[in-house]
Amino acid sequence: MxxxxxxxxxxTTPADPRVVEQMVRHLTLDGVYANPASRSHMPGWLAEQAVENARRQVADLIGADPREIVWTSGATEADNLALTGFMRANRARGRHLVTSIIEHKAIVDTAIALEAEGFEVTWLTPGPDGRVTPEQLREAMREDTVLVSLMAVNNELGSVNDLTALSAVAHEFGARFHTDAVQAAGRLALDVEAMGIDLMSVSGHKVYGPKGIGVLYVRRDPDLRIEALIHGGGHERGMRSGTLATHQIVGMGEAFALALDQxxxxxxxxxxxxxxxxxxxxxxxxxxxxxxxxxxxxxxxxxxxxxxxxxxxxxxxxxxxxxxxxxxxxxxxxxxxxxxxxxxxxxxxxxxxxxxxxxxxxxxxxxxxxxxxxxxxxxxxxxxxxxxxxx
Incomplete structure (x- = not known):
């Protein structure tokens, strides 16, 4: 059959053979297999170098600084870290979040969980085209709104939101702007700086890379604070602890480099x-x-x-x-x-x-x-x- x-x-996308080739080189004894946090020997240095190269490759696709890339286990964790981590860290400033009813479940379910913690969520209803307008967002904004989370591309419709216009509205009210850009990476021209994006979630396996690896872009700004959800070692600038999966990270980096070229x-x-x-x-x-x-x-x-x-x-x-x-x-x-x-x-x-x-x-x-x-x-x-x- x-x-x-x-x-x-x-x-999900099948991994590009060129991605798999790079991943295999970071798994076995004859390759770069060490823990990238082991900085007392050459194998660890080489692994760290591979991780940092991949960090740059991911940053290049979205117009970010490599230091703004935080490795996660996938976009679901990145979404959770962006919403829960940000809302908890900034609860003294405000407890109001704005999102839409057609976001990915990683956003919808996280927002519902935040409501159970006592945060307030305004749920926007997009138009028949699946897009949220800046006017809709402006009407939902309040003095205590601290975060807006609206996806770049809807995963069921393919509809594209105007991130630049939406982020401008959020910033007009002093709020931060997060976008789940899982379906946009490699398909749209993304520039977090030009678009005014503060937080962005992307995934490896939607861009011909491996599953089990993702990124949260976090703008380098001393006023932008994220509370860690996973503790133990203080990796990723204290935002996400855990031994980095070098082979998956290298795979995502190669996939994003290919996506930029192609x-x-x-x-x-x-x-x-x-x-x-x-x-x-x-x-x-x-x-x-x-x-x-x-x-x-x-x-x-x-x-x-x-x-x-x-x-x-x-x-x-x-x-x-x-x-x-x-x-x-x-x-x-x-x-x-x-x-x-x-x-x-x-x-x-x-x-x-x-x-x-x-x-x-x-x-x-x-x-x-x-x-x-x-x-x-x-x-x-x-x-x-x-x-x-x-x-």
Missing amino acids: SAPIYLDYAA READGEHAHALRQRFLDGLSACDGIHIHSPLEQAVPNIVNLAFDGVDGESLLIALRGLAVSTGSACNSASVEPSYVLKGIGVPHSQALASIRFSFGRFTTIEEIDGAVEEIRRALSGLRQPAEATMNHR
Whole structure:
């Protein structure tokens, strides 16, 4: 049995072979395997050098200073550290956080946990395009607002927020601005300085790097304080203790360096794939596009299919690897909270699937996927049509 066509790049990307090659060199006795915190011998120095080189590679992609890069176990931990660490450290200044109802669960669940601690959260509802406007944010701001957290790119829709405009509103009220940029890294031009971003979460495995490694960018500012969530050794400027996983860090660094070099080429490739995909499905009736194509990254397309439900369609699409939404929420049989959050009707939300492409997706795979979708729709809709005709 042949492997399914993989169109779930928004959930995770396969590691680029060039990334794996670098990682392997930092695992075994004949490579650079020592603890980077061991500064009393050459192997430790070499490991530290590898970590610092990767720190620079990540910083280069987002326009940061390498000293502003804090290693974490992934973007989920980075989001938790940004929200919980910041709110706890700054509770004397204010206890109000602003975010949106369609953020990634790593933000949503953390904000809910902060509410249980006594912090106040204002939940913004984006427009039908999945974007928050500066005017919406301005209306939500208060004197005691200390942090705004709004994602760069929505992981189910691909919609892109105007981070520069949103951060300007936050700063106008004296608050800090955090963004979950997991789906933006390597796909959008990111410059934390120009965009006015104070905190940014990114991940390795969404950019053709390894899982289990991420970064929280923390602007170097004596007034920006983060309370550590993990203690034991004071690593990462006291913000995140723990022995650094050199091979994963090197992998993320290499992945981000490649993403910087290939961002335009990867973007053109994704645009071509999306156009081919949508053109191929244009002859099918009853398809609705939830993603705002003009204000979205090209690698994510969220579609609804009339006359079917998403779970049945997923089963019928046995030749494709796709999802009904975020991989972090895929165990739920409820419709996507993101689609519900932008006002998609319940029945249509249940009939929606996210397709996401990547660096290694081919035109042939897109054509194969289109044929698979046509076949599945025909098979699922015919019984319903036959029943209606019989009546």
